[in-house]
């Protein structure tokens with residue numbers, strides 16, 4: 001049977017994406033300090049293939065985000081996670097992390113989701129809320145069919161966020177990532193549009 005290829009329009013998201021407590025917006029160069037605050041933390045990067053970042057690496061990360069924003073068609077939607085209404089009250093920085101959607105296989109309307117938060121903000125449901133907001137935009141605005149995510153098998157918090165998002169574990173990639181000195185197994189999770197809204 002012949003596979004019908006869909007014509008791919010330029011994928012765009014309407015930003016910022018708003019959730020009850022958060023705004024998800026494109027990174028800007030003045031986000032460097034806040035991005036470096038979490039990217040330089042060993043706790044936040046222990047299960048990631050990158051980090052902890054030097055200041056130069058954080059600068060390069062921001063530059064890559066800005067380049068990605070200009071790419072057409074855009075493939076990477078890395079967004080800053082901003083806590084609403086915390087700018088003038090002195091109760092912590094507004095930018096607390098990042099959440100991203102990578103259109104890994106646009107022909108098949110499949111994207112990869114990922115997230116990282118400053119440890120000061122863990123355990124308050126922010127990652128789930130950000131991932132839900134971005135997944136909703138991905139399904140509704142980009143017409144995605146499937147969103148996938150992978151995590152180091154040891155990364156219980158990340159796997160839990162995926163499960164709370166309604167993702168199903170579809171498999172294990174054995175020794176698929178070299179993370180901080182060792183080959184790690186990864187879980188693959190995925191959710192379909194019909195399941196997200198089911």
Ligand SMILES: CC(C)(COP(=O)(O)OP(=O)(O)OC[C@H]1O[C@@H](n2cnc3c(N)ncnc32)[C@H](O)[C@@H]1OP(=O)(O)O)[C@@H](O)C(=O)NCCC(=O)NCCS
Pocket residue numbers: 043044045047048114115116117118121122123124125126127128129150151152155156157158160161
């Ligand atoms: C993964 C991460 C984004 C989760 O952020 P968060 O805002 O704390 O997530 P949430 O509060 O939405 O949910 C976390 C869930 O994991 C659970 N959890 C946290 N640590 C856990 C652990 N060690 N074992 C089991 N469950 C754990 C929490 O109890 C919570 O589940 P619950 O609501 O059922 O109690 C955050 O830990 C992080 O930034 N980690 C570093 C970066 C990273 O690993 N990103 C993922 C890459 S794949």
